Amino acid sequence: MLQLRQYRCDNITWESGVRLEGKVALVTGGTSGIGAETVKRLSAEGAAVIFTGSNQSAADAICAETGADFIRHDVTDAAAWDGLMQQIADRHGRLDIAFANAGTEAGDASVEDITIEGWNTVIGVNLTGVMLTVQHAMRLMARNPDGPTGSIIVNSSMNAHRAMGNFCAYSVSKSAVVALVKSAAVHAGNKKYKIRVNAILPGVVETALIVNLIDKSADPAAARAAYEGMSPLGRMAATEEVAGMVAWLASDEARFCSGSEFTMDGATTAGMNGV
Numbered sequence: 001m002l003q004l005r006q007y008r009c010d011n012i013t014w015e016s017g018v019r020l021e022g023k024v025a026l027v028t029g030g031t032s033g034i035g036a037e038t039v040k041r042l043s044a045e046g047a048a049v050i051f052t053g054s055n056q057s058a059a060d061a062i063c064a065e066t067g068a069d070f071i072r073h074d075v076t077d078a079a080a081w082d083g084l085m086q087q088i089a090d091r092h093g094r095l096d097i098a099f100a101n102a103g104t105e106a107g108d109a110s111v112e113d114i115t116i117e118g119w120n121t122v123i124g125v126n127l128t129g130v131m132l133t134v135q136h137a138m139r140l141m142a143r144n145p146d147g148p149t150g151s152i153i154v155n156s157s158m159n160a161h162r163a164m165g166n167f168c169a170y171s172v173s174k175s176a177v178v179a180l181v182k183s184a185a186v187h188a189g190n191k192k193y194k195i196r197v198n199a200i201l202p203g204v205v206e207t208a209l210i211v212n213l214i215d216k217s218a219d220p221a222a223a224r225a226a227y228e229g230m231s232p233l234g235r236m237a238a239t240e241e242v243a244g245m246v247a248w249l250a251s252d253e254a255r256f257c258s259g260s261e262f263t264m265d266g267a268t269t270a271g272m273n274g275v
Helices: 033-044 056-066 078-092 116-141 168-190 208-216 220-229 239-250
Strands: 004-009 012-017 024-027 048-053 069-072 097-100 149-155 194-202 261-264
Touching: 024 033, 024 078, 033 048, 033 056, 033 097, 033 239, 048 056, 048 078, 056 069, 069 078, 078 116, 097 116, 097 239, 116 149, 116 168, 116 194, 149 168, 149 239, 168 194, 194 239, 208 220, 239 261
Parallel strands: 024 048, 024 097, 048 069, 097 149, 149 194, 194 261
Antiparallel strands: 004 012
């Protein structure tokens, strides 16, 4: 019989079956924003969650709230990946879900102004770091005791298809990871793996970072209105909504979804707003 329990975060409440019970999940960049909310959601749905990042104090609070495990890890450190996956294998014996969420905009600029250091920083985290996440997650999932099974979700952005002039490397990286997802999904199918790979493409999400930018602007009310006005729905996405999409893609309910892009931007990229 399907078990139901209520999960509440901020002003969003739903009842959810414990559809991830027995599954093991990895979340990169899990100490803030979408990553932290996803750690909470996957844990609430019954998964054993391991999350990575660098903010120890934030991680401690999330661990206390959810029972998840934190491992300090840099997604760009290729040599450290084998050790991370070995820790997961030693603790749990398998991996079922991987959410490649770690990302950055630090050092970004327009194509005319960006430095090679800024380019390498953004591409290193947002593209190479995601490739390493997908690669190592798939390798461990392929060794699951019940066969090669799992769900890999990559956090891209609506900017994969709607580039920003002042964020060249970010726009490029978010487009590139969509192609990575499609290639990885086809590869998994070619290998007869039951491993699915998908991308989510959020619009503007009301994270603590965005709220801080709004509050520090010269006119916070105007800044908020500008962010909210990007979407025909007239608001920003909540982190809980993005985490809900990740949880669905992680579940067996999405077992025929692979190689797909799931845009969740409130129709921002669907057409010409206001026309």
